[in-house]
Amino acid sequence: MSAEFGRRLRKGAVNTTVAAVAVAALAASQAPDVTAGGQAGGHTAADAPTADTGPEGSATGNSPYYTDLPPLNSPTPAPSQSSGTTPAATGDTEAGIPATVLDAYKKAAAALADAKPGCNLPWELLAAIGKVESGQARGGNVTADGTTISPILGPVLNGNGFANISDTDNGAYDGDSTYDRAVGPMQFIPSTWEWAGRDGNGDGKKDPNNIYDAALAAGHYLCRNSWDMSTDSGLRRAILSYNNSTDYYNTVVSWLEYYRKGTHEVPDGTGTLPSNRSDDNDGGGTTTSPSPTPPATTPPASPKPPTKPGGGTTPPATPPTKPPTTPPQTPTDTVHHLEDAGTAKLTAMAGDAFTQRISTRAETEAGKAVGKVRVRFTIVGGTDATFTGGESVATVITDSRGVATAPALAAGEETGTFTVRATVVGRFVPAVDYTATVTARAADALARTTSTALTCVAGGEFADQVQVKATYQGATADKVAATATLIKSAGDTTANDSGPYFKDAAGNKVRTLTDLQTDAAGLLTLPKLYADDTTGTFLLRITTTGGATLTVELTVTAAPSSSPSPSESPSESASASPSESTTTAP
Template sequence: MSAHFGTRLRKGAVNTTVAALAVAALAASQAPDVTADGHGRQTAADTPSAADDGSGIGDSATGNSPYYTDLPPLNSPLPAPSESSSTTPAATGTTEAGIPATVLDAYKKAEAELAQSKPGCNLPWQLLAAIGKVESGQARGGNVTADGTTVSPILGPVLNGVGFANISDTDNGAYDGDSTYDRAVGPMQFIPSTWAWAGRDGNADGKKDPNNIYDAALAAGHYLCRYDWDMSATSGMRSAILSYNNSTDYLNTVLSWLEYYRKGTHEIADGTGTVPDNRSDDGTGSTPASPSTPSTPSTPSTPSTPSKPSKPSTPNTPSTPSTPTPTPTPTPTETVGHLEDAGTASLTAMAGDTFTERISTRAETAAGKAVAKVRIRFTIVGDTDATFTGGESVATISTGANGVALAPALVAGEKTGGFTVRATVLGRTLSALDYKATVTARAADTLARTSATALTCTAGGEFADQVEVKATYKGAVADKVAATATLIKSADDATTNDKGPYFKDAAGNPVRTLDLQTDANGLLELPKLYADDTAGTYLLRITTTGGATLTVELTVTAAETSTPSPTPSESESTTTGS
């Protein structure tokens, strides 16, 4: 790797001063605690642990498959202006700074979709481009069809544990053509077990194809954003990249290409991009390329004259039989006998809330011994809109040293009722372990008026003030909670009154019962109230899901009646009579 980098320096004829300036330019990342090493490669100030804490870092999109290690040129596409800098910008149209047209379009479309579906992620398309460069050299230099599908499959090496991860087949060869082991697939190098839940249809053709750059780029974006990681923050971007491939060198290489593309890039024709030369496995696990043209067979040589048979030699003494080849050690996955609940408590949450408990599953041998480094898939099953944190319905987590995999937190949707989270072992056909979860309706336990103003009105008139209440649940705002407002007959008789104050429906007709809902701040403002001709004291009762109740007193006073003054004629006749 260092020799290759040195070649680049010689080709560019860059002196030590210019190289140092270029390194400083690479270090000027938007992420404040990302620096550059002596080769101009960005490095994280503090590398996160690879241990799985439920964040997904213990797993990876690629199965930690090999990747291209080539670094971007020191010449920046658009170097920052400086009076003292003699750094030469890369020539316009240079292949290194260019991204094939269809591939670039896929990255930008994925960024636009994520801006709508997961705006808090702040995913830049340049990050997808950096990962695409490192994973497949931008789909082998943009060797794709018009719809974005790679002309020939891009497959990583067999993940059989020889120099790489050991991942038994999870898709029966559907994506990678291998029914024994998994292989990373496509321009963004997803392993089949990850694509099974992360796959997306990015070009709206009704298919989720890991070999299509539109599908793969959108899937990569959702994968990076799945745990509410914010790409505008250093920690969020670092966690997301490491979840893609859990390697510090991988992180640094991706960050370097990200910074390079942020400083400027341009579109080039499909199929004209360069494919990197160096890989993290030194090329020992070769990635299949397009079929090459068969070489011309060589001309057969003239047979030589047979030699005279030699005298038979004395038979050798039989050698001692060799020791039989030992049976291969089974993989951790192969030793799993069953799954056990590792102490998961009751799973209940109110609609819209995050479940306080998380599912914990332990992989064990038949004898009950914990098994580490086993991939557990958690799948949400049933008629529910509940998801894991980040909006996915499937998550794959590796067991730790204690054999336990901790699923991401569950987030309740708006659908109430029960559903199931199913835990299975990837690569084995074993009985699943099901966890029952329940979503209850949004509720409030307290209602209070937001004003102490007395509510009065004269008969036949309208109340000047509208009733507003605030709902809370255990002291917190109770938003989107169903409520009913009813004008009742008395404190002991909650049936609807047939006289006194009333609301109006859309047609202007009197109604004395309304179904309502609190707003995002837990507030509920009732419509204007009107009074009929009956004076008296009346009650308005408001109830919510969860049992909160508030009774409000309404007073209707009789309309004022004035004594008529004597008419002038009556006054005159009285005076005359006297």
């Protein structure tokens, strides 16, 4: 038993040494500033991630990972005709990445380049993490849409050799309603996926078992704190926030550099499978190392007390008793509850920023404020609202008053209510939920852009189209829904059955237009108007969401008559002019 225990210790030491050697060997790579100035293995407490890593300490709950290292001889790729990737040397199977998995990494990096260009996330970093976490989705064992054919689950996080994380998803993602487990090709634990999950393949779902969704989520997770992956410090902090282990960092950087020197696409399901894991297990179960049993010992005989001069014995001196030591409490340890710190009603129009900010106070059981505590604010529910910067999660440290104020919220285009949840990072206390409401875009005023009179002869068409500008509190009101109706009268706003009309696509008469919307400049231009044979004055009413209303007057006049002028009489027109008389020869 002790021999087995020693073998495992030796194996761990070898893995750490090989990782350090590999990083050092790759330090002179093509990419600048990847290793810590040659100190990849010299991670210190000051380098540890200080941003939001959750109560579980990382995206994966610091679950086990694969420790296989790339060959020290990097691939020597031949020129490629493809876009971006280069084929590896013949026989170099380690450099191959399954086609669908590789596509997911590249698409995720491209999306991050648009959403967060300052992050400078290389797709090779996602590939390195995917290799270490799941062996590229178990060698690319995925369907055409990127979903793993069989579940990829980490060990049960029950505290037996791993973190102790009680169930947070009722088993929805990991099938375990007692404890959490890391899930999918990028090994997110459910509580992290809840706020970090993304829809990477556009199917309307956020599935941790889908490589497109998981890769995009991993990219956003790595970039969530504005870390720059092109710098050593940014890269280190991002990787350690994924799994807070120096050995993990070394292993990921080794694969990052290996892939940067050249890789190629292989068919799905044919990728190289890893064989060694940080918990000394190559499967989904867990193996724990038994502690060696100490040999039985016989307690030494108690010494005889010394003899006093003249006989008798001297009782032994009683050593002073040290009081038990209690580990010092951190501010987070003292938090008993969170409560609202005076947040006003959260309401914003679609596309606008919320003027109100969410404030939460951390307190002890006695109600005393607790400073220097990380509070995580998470947007939950069906909404496209975000915090400033486009994130759905933000972590803020409480001030001396124990108050953490969330970044400003920005409403998306989806209307309705959603929830912002405040929790303490690193301690499980009841959350505080805030309800926010997004209302439809609105206008409170409409005005014509010209003052030209709108007139037309019966049976004709109006020369000018009606154009209006919408505003809200004096500012341009863009993307506001509107309706236009040719009404019967100012007192009867039902659609008229005669007079001017619009035409639909088939040329039919239409006197009500719905689903109209102002453009980016707040302008709304109506289709061309036509007139039937009815003359008179008619009304066009335009209304918008928010109550703005404008009534436009239209005039239809009779068509000019084609009959003779009243000044001409039939007799005059029939009589001949004297000068036009004729004569006959005798």
